[in-house]
Amino acid sequence: MKITKTFLFAAVAAFTFLGSVQADESSAINDVCPVKGKDVDGSKAVEYTATFCCGKCVTKFEADPAKYAGKLAAAEEGKCAFSGKDVDPDATATVKIAVCCGGCEKKVAADPVKYLGEVEPKS
Numbered sequence: 001m002k003i004t005k006t007f008l009f010a011a012v013a014a015f016t017f018l019g020s021v022q023a024d025e026s027s028a029i030n031d032v033c034p035v036k037g038k039d040v041d042g043s044k045a046v047e048y049t050a051t052f053c054c055g056k057c058v059t060k061f062e063a064d065p066a067k068y069a070g071k072l073a074a075a076e077e078g079k080c081a082f083s084g085k086d087v088d089p090d091a092t093a094t095v096k097i098a099v100c101c102g103g104c105e106k107k108v109a110a111d112p113v114k115y116l117g118e119v120e121p122k123s
Contacts (some may be wrong), residue, residue: 028098029066034118035107040098044105048112049086049094053080058093065095066121073117 028045032038048070052058057080061068068081075081097115099105108115 002022010045022026022105026039028096029075029122030067031122032120033100033104034097034115034120035104036100038100040100044100044102044103045096045098046108046112047094047096048116049079049092049113052091052093053083053085053088054091058091064121065093066119069119071118073113073115 002035010080014105021065028040028042032042039106042082050061052061053099072081076084095110097119099108
Protein backbone atom coordinates (compact mmCIF):
# COMPACT_ATOMS: atom_id res chain seq x y z
CA MET A 1 0.00 0.00 0.00
CA LYS A 2 2.84 2.39 0.88
CA ILE A 3 4.51 1.71 -2.48
CA THR A 4 1.25 2.49 -4.30
CA LYS A 5 0.92 5.82 -2.46
CA THR A 6 4.55 6.66 -3.19
CA PHE A 7 4.09 5.85 -6.87
CA LEU A 8 0.88 7.88 -7.03
CA PHE A 9 2.58 10.86 -5.37
CA ALA A 10 5.53 10.63 -7.79
CA ALA A 11 3.19 10.45 -10.77
CA VAL A 12 1.20 13.49 -9.63
CA ALA A 13 4.42 15.42 -9.01
CA ALA A 14 5.73 14.52 -12.48
CA PHE A 15 2.52 15.61 -14.20
CA THR A 16 2.48 18.84 -12.20
CA PHE A 17 6.07 19.54 -13.25
CA LEU A 18 5.33 18.77 -16.90
CA GLY A 19 2.30 21.03 -16.82
CA SER A 20 4.37 23.88 -15.44
CA VAL A 21 6.94 23.41 -18.22
CA GLN A 22 4.18 23.43 -20.84
CA ALA A 23 2.77 26.67 -19.42
CA ASP A 24 6.13 28.45 -19.24
CA GLU A 25 5.55 31.35 -21.61
CA SER A 26 9.19 32.42 -21.42
CA SER A 27 10.22 29.29 -23.33
CA ALA A 28 7.93 30.10 -26.28
CA ILE A 29 9.41 32.02 -29.19
CA ASN A 30 6.42 34.34 -29.47
CA ASP A 31 3.95 36.28 -27.36
CA VAL A 32 1.32 36.83 -30.07
CA CYS A 33 -0.74 33.97 -31.49
CA PRO A 34 0.31 33.28 -35.11
CA VAL A 35 -3.26 32.28 -36.01
CA LYS A 36 -5.45 35.03 -34.52
CA GLY A 37 -2.91 37.73 -33.61
CA LYS A 38 -4.08 37.79 -29.98
CA ASP A 39 -1.79 37.92 -26.96
CA VAL A 40 -0.92 34.50 -25.57
CA ASP A 41 -1.04 33.63 -21.89
CA GLY A 42 1.54 30.84 -22.04
CA SER A 43 -0.84 28.03 -21.18
CA LYS A 44 -1.07 26.65 -24.71
CA ALA A 45 1.88 25.93 -26.98
CA VAL A 46 2.94 23.57 -29.73
CA GLU A 47 6.44 22.14 -29.81
CA TYR A 48 8.17 21.92 -33.19
CA THR A 49 11.48 20.23 -33.87
CA ALA A 50 13.43 21.77 -36.73
CA THR A 51 16.18 19.89 -38.54
CA PHE A 52 19.34 21.45 -39.95
CA CYS A 53 22.44 20.29 -41.82
CA CYS A 54 24.88 20.68 -38.92
CA GLY A 55 25.43 21.84 -35.37
CA LYS A 56 26.61 25.26 -36.52
CA CYS A 57 23.19 25.95 -38.08
CA VAL A 58 21.45 24.64 -34.95
CA THR A 59 23.48 27.07 -32.84
CA LYS A 60 22.63 29.96 -35.16
CA PHE A 61 18.92 29.14 -34.99
CA GLU A 62 18.90 28.65 -31.21
CA ALA A 63 20.51 32.08 -30.72
CA ASP A 64 17.32 33.76 -31.99
CA PRO A 65 14.66 31.27 -33.13
CA ALA A 66 11.91 33.88 -33.61
CA LYS A 67 14.19 35.85 -35.94
CA TYR A 68 14.73 32.79 -38.14
CA ALA A 69 11.23 31.27 -37.90
CA GLY A 70 10.18 32.69 -41.27
CA LYS A 71 13.37 31.44 -42.91
CA LEU A 72 12.68 27.99 -41.47
CA ALA A 73 9.09 28.06 -42.74
CA ALA A 74 10.26 29.00 -46.25
CA ALA A 75 12.93 26.27 -46.45
CA GLU A 76 12.45 23.42 -48.86
CA GLU A 77 11.43 20.20 -47.10
CA GLY A 78 14.49 18.11 -46.24
CA LYS A 79 16.85 21.06 -46.74
CA CYS A 80 18.59 23.23 -44.17
CA ALA A 81 17.04 26.69 -43.80
CA PHE A 82 20.48 28.30 -43.72
CA SER A 83 22.69 26.37 -46.14
CA GLY A 84 20.19 24.63 -48.41
CA LYS A 85 22.07 21.34 -47.83
CA ASP A 86 20.35 18.08 -46.94
CA VAL A 87 19.38 17.95 -43.27
CA ASP A 88 21.11 15.75 -40.72
CA PRO A 89 18.50 13.98 -38.55
CA ASP A 90 20.78 14.48 -35.54
CA ALA A 91 21.04 18.28 -35.99
CA THR A 92 17.80 19.46 -34.39
CA ALA A 93 16.40 22.30 -32.33
CA THR A 94 13.00 22.29 -30.63
CA VAL A 95 10.95 25.44 -30.15
CA LYS A 96 7.57 26.22 -28.63
CA ILE A 97 5.02 28.21 -30.60
CA ALA A 98 2.58 29.82 -28.15
CA VAL A 99 -1.08 30.16 -29.12
CA CYS A 100 -4.10 31.87 -27.59
CA CYS A 101 -6.57 28.99 -27.36
CA GLY A 102 -7.20 25.30 -27.93
CA GLY A 103 -8.56 25.86 -31.43
CA CYS A 104 -5.39 27.62 -32.49
CA GLU A 105 -3.33 24.93 -30.78
CA LYS A 106 -4.99 22.31 -33.02
CA LYS A 107 -4.37 24.38 -36.16
CA VAL A 108 -0.70 24.95 -35.37
CA ALA A 109 -0.18 21.31 -34.37
CA ALA A 110 -1.61 20.22 -37.73
CA ASP A 111 0.82 22.41 -39.73
CA PRO A 112 3.50 24.01 -37.51
CA VAL A 113 5.75 24.99 -40.43
CA LYS A 114 2.97 27.12 -41.93
CA TYR A 115 2.52 29.02 -38.68
CA LEU A 116 6.25 29.43 -38.06
CA GLY A 117 6.11 31.88 -40.96
CA GLU A 118 3.51 33.91 -39.04
CA VAL A 119 5.47 34.09 -35.77
CA GLU A 120 6.31 37.60 -34.61
CA PRO A 121 9.36 37.86 -32.38
CA LYS A 122 8.73 38.68 -28.72
CA SER A 123 8.69 42.37 -28.01
